[in-house]
Amino acid sequence: MSTRQHPQTSVPPEALHKWLSILVCALHSVYFLLNMLLMQKIGLGAVQIIVAAFSGYCFYSSLKERYQPWQSYTLMALLTFNILASASLMEFWAGAIFWSLALPLWYYNLFGLKKGFCFSAMIVMFSAAILYLRTDTSLFMPYRTVFNFTLAYSSVWLMCHIYEVQRQKTSLFLRALALQDALTGVQNRHALKADFSAVRKKAESIHMLIIDVDHFKTINDKFGHDIGDSVLIKVANEIKQSIQGLSVYRLGGEEFVVLLKGISDIQAYEQAEVIRKTIEQATFHSHTDAITLTVSIGISSLQPGQEFTDFLRAADVKLYQAKHEGRNQIRN
Template sequence: MDAKLFDSSHNIRSSVLSGISVSLSVISVFLAVFCIFYVHAYLMASLEIIFSLYAFYIHHRAKKRHYTEMDVHCFTYLLLLLFIVSNLFLPPENHGFMWTLVCPLLMYSLVGLKRGFISSLILFITQTSIVYYRTVDLAAFNTTNLMVNLASSYLVIWLISHTYEFHRHEVESTLSNLASRDALTSAHNRLALTTAFEYFQTHRDKEELSFLIVDIDFFKAVNDQYGHDIGDKVLIETSQLMMQIVGDDNLYRIGGEEFCITLFNRSLDEAHLIGERIRKLIAANPFIYDDHHIHLTLSVGICEYKEGNRIEDLLRMADHELYRAKKSGRNQVRLCPTAEQSVDDNEQKVPVTATSHL
């Protein structure tokens, strides 16, 4: 989830895509004119004009951040195809094959590390083969020198592009992890919760979302009696146990001993069952540290997202149910009043295996 929510690559590629597409749109117009009046390659000129129009369209979408991954791939591979076709049909004396050298930079900038590597490899094999085939019998070219210089230049630029993108991706992953994780428990933090909710609202398509607020009962007494070192170990183990049920991506530490769980595409009755599973797991788990045997319980409050809810609304409603659980004796799961009747009516109909895929 870190990469998805804190992905600066998207912003970088938006800027790169916008700049490259408008630049290539203009350049393609000039190349089309060149093909028509100087080379008389009308087919190539037509392709340049088509690409110019498409590049301008991509620029318009990239500028407004409305483009899709498919747009990026289509633009990138169409550009790659244009380079190959130009080498096939334009006279080698025009030195159009020199455009090949910029391809690794473009590929890695637009489609990332893995696809950039594959695209660069395909283009290297294809372009060097075409250039060799088309120049080997031409007296104007020393084919050996040409191939050595073209291949070595391409490989150097390819290596630099790959190394840069690899380390950029590593640094981005590290920074994303630091920004989104709780240092003690490795659960996600409140910033990650806010970002995940914003992502959910932006990309939601009739998707359900339930919020669970989980609080360790009498945790202050654990700290007071056993010390903060033991308290920290309790928090770590508790978060690890909850991750076994809800997964790493759905657990957030939002307070000292308070956690939030997000359940996407889960009905409210499923959320209730998951809350009970977590409560029973913690209650049955022996927390043993340095001969200290600690028995813990959890209180859980659950609410469901409704259209127009803000994250503050969901946290407040779930926290209110948590307060009700505390006031009613702790070690229990409570739901928002509007949801309780529905869950009570359906609970007998929902098999316990409803959450077995988690």
């Protein structure tokens, strides 16, 4: 439903960008001095001082928490260009081409799986072409040099790709742990707050339904907590089936929440009535007995400037009213 903040399973791109920028700045400052003072490579030195200056700017921006994704793309474009230019213009024995072996690591960590793969594939082709054109000497055999470099590069590339695939799988797993209720499988309070923040920016009207299982403590006391847990799982599934396409959240205990967007007060009440009837008509089983349940539902409509806590409290007040007035009913 929304763009959420998820747990990190590796160094976040903005942190990697910050430390990469200071590393690039330091290295290119040193190479600038070497090329200008010792090698007399003025053109290459000019490129390197530009890269060093921009890297310094990126580091400063990161320190001031002004990081923007375009900075990473520009930094890596300049760094890649400098590596390939150095490999093309410097003496081959200087080994500038070996810096390209580090590029897949930075690509994958900064830009993710798909872009990391595409950028890495382009670099291996450019690097192999440079090697082939520059190794036609008595000291280097073009085909063998290109073959060995490509194997080494591909090994680094493969490990970066495997790591990123595993990182994404781990991230999805942790995301489920962080945003799903462990018992019922529906989403939890953290997910509710995140989705509320996203929905309120897009929808003109938002309603919250708080659904509470009536006399749930009696079920736990009579049948045991294992039966109580199975009842909660069944309740969650019944709610999901009655509001197909919408998310269900468990606040805790026997309380569930549904967010409705873009509908009127009457439609929100009608949706709550569908849920109430669904639970009332369902049968929940213990080991020996059939259990029937009812739910009470409180509805709140988001008011201008209302924050999540107040929105939730308003629905909770209506829920308390429904329970106080006899349960198995809806109040809005």
